[in-house]
Every structure is written in C-alpha cells, then in structure tokens.
Amino acid sequence: MAQRQLRTVLAEFLGSLRECRRLSADAYRWSLPGAQPHISRIRRDNLTEMAFLRAYLAWEVFLEESFILYLAGQNAPRGRKPIRYAFPPNMAFAMQWVIPEGRSYAGWTIPIHITNRAERFFRNGRPFAAVLRSNQNSLDEARIIRNAIAHKSMSVRDKFETLVRNKMGILPPNLTVGSFLGTTTPGTAPPVSFLEAYLGNIDLAARQIVSV
Numbered sequence: 745m746a747q748r749q750l751r752t753v754l755a756e757f758l759g760s761l762r763e764c765r766r767l768s769a770d771a772y773r774w775s776l777p778g779a780q781p782h783i784s785r786i787r788r789d790n791l792t793e794m795a796f797l798r799a800y801l802a803w804e805v806f807l808e809e810s811f812i813l814y815l816a817g818q819n820a821p822r823g824r825k826p827i828r829y830a831f832p833p834n835m836a837f838a839m840q841w842v843i844p845e846g847r848s849y850a851g852w853t854i855p856i857h858i859t860n861r862a863e864r865f866f867r868n869g870r871p872f873a874a875v876l877r878s879n880q881n882s883l884d885e886a887r888i889i890r891n892a893i894a895h896k897s898m899s900v901r902d903k904f905e906t907l908v909r910n911k912m913g914i915l916p917p918n919l920t921v922g923s924f925l926g927t928t929t930p931g932t933a934p935p936v937s938f939l940e941a942y943l944g945n946i947d948l949a950a951r952q953i954v955s956v
Contacts, residue, residue: 747835750820753809754954760802761947768795768939772926789922793893796925796939800890803946804852810954811858811872812838815865822955827867841865853890855883875952882945889942892921911938 771791774783783791815838819825832838842850842861852858855876862869862876876883885907892904908924909915916923925939932941 747816747818748809748813750810750813750818750954751956753806753813754950754956757802757806757950758947761799761943764795764799764802765940765943767798768792768926771795785923786920789920789926792922792925792939793920796921796942797890797893799943799946800886803886803950806950807852807858807872807953808850811842811852811862814871815842820871820954820956823871826870828865829867830865853887855880871953871955875949879945879949882942883949886942886946889921889925 768791771783771788773779774781775785775788812835814826815828815830815832816835817828817831830841832841842865844850850861859869859873859876862872866872868874888900888903888907891900904921905915905919908919912924912927912930925942926937928935929938929941936944
C-alpha cells in the first residue's frame with residue numbers, strides 16, 4: 745500500500761473543518777424564526793457541539809498522522825525537512841515508537857505532551873513544538889470544551905464553567921456548550937463566534953505544521 749502524503753493529510757483535515765463549519769452555520773440558520781426546516785435552540789446547540797467535536801477529533805487525527813509521516817522521513821511540500829533523532833524502518837515501527845512507555849496508545853489532546861514528544865524525535869521539535877507552544881492556551885481551552893461535550897462529570901463541567909467565566913466575565917444561566925460556542929467572542933470586529941475562533945486557530949496551526 746502506498747504511503748499517505750502530508751499534503752493529503754492536510755487537505756483532508758481542512759476539508760473536515762469546512763464541513764464542521766457548514767454544519768454549525770446550518771444549525772444557526774435553521775434555528776432562526778421562520779426558517780425551513782426549523783429546529784429548536786436545543787437542537788441547534790446539539791448540532792454546534794457535534795460540529796466542534798468532529799473538528800477536534802479531526803485535529804487529533806491530523807496531529808497523529810502528520811507526526812508519524814514526518815518521523816517516517818516525509819517532508820512537507822514547502823519548508824525545511826525536520827531533522828530526526830530516530831529512524832524507524834517503516835510506518836508500523838514509527839507508530840509504535842511514539843507510544844509512551846507503559847501506555848497502549850499515544851495521546852494527541854494535550855499540547856505540552858505532544859511538544860515534549862516532538863522534541864524527543866525532532867531537532868527543536870520542528871515543526872510541532874513552536875506551533876503548539878504559540879497556540880497552547882487556545883488548544884488547552886479547546887480540549888476543555890471537547891471534554892465538556894464528550895463527558896458529563898462534575899469536574900469536567902467545573903472546568904468548562906471556569907473557562908466561560910474567564911472568557912465572558914459571567915456564567916449565563918442554563919448555558920450549554922453549544923450556546924457558548926455560538927456566542928460572539930468579546931472585542932472581535934467583525935464579530936467572531938467562539939466556535940470559529942477555536943476552529944480558526946487549529947486551521948492556522950495545521951497549515952504551519954504542514955506547509956504547502
């Protein structure tokens with residue numbers, strides 16, 4: 745089987761982001777008065793959460809695939825080739841080598857862990873470390889939101905509510921994750937929703953990791 749290319753991995757990720765943006769836009773439009781079809785605000789928020797979660801999962805897949813391909817010796821269409829510290833003989837070995845000792849899989853949700861992993865395998869962690877560090881706050885916040893959608897524990901909800909207070913100054917009553925994502929980010933002109941702000945950050949980060 746032919747090895748996948750970094751250009752393809754990036755293109756598929758950006759395509760997933762476009763679909764998630766379309767889904768959230770459709771959900772908002774369908775919830776407006778008089779819209780046909782018409783959906784409730786609860787359904788709108790659920791669809792918005794689904795769009796965000798799918799985008800975040802696509803981001804995890806992008807990080808894993810691009811990391812493995814760089815470790816296997818590929819280079820992006822543009823930019824310098826990363827200098828590797830390890831030389832796996834094939835993709836299967838590359839996938840195994842990134843798994844931390846004592847674990848059955850390599851996680852791709854915590855930016856600092858990925859940064860540390862990149863610095864073990866590539867000189868200066870290129871092209872991951874600098875990009876992830878510069879976006880760490882946004883990526884950490886996105887992970888909190890992702891967890892609030894995927895899990896319903898009190899500790900996860902507490903972290904989400906703390907994030908909302910930090911971003912909005914208040915915690916609106918009966919706030920859902922979806923309604924927060926649809927809220928305009930304070931101080932943005934033209935107005936940008938929290939959803940688009942987070943998706944825009946991972947969009948840009950991906951294009952920096954794989955330059956085409």
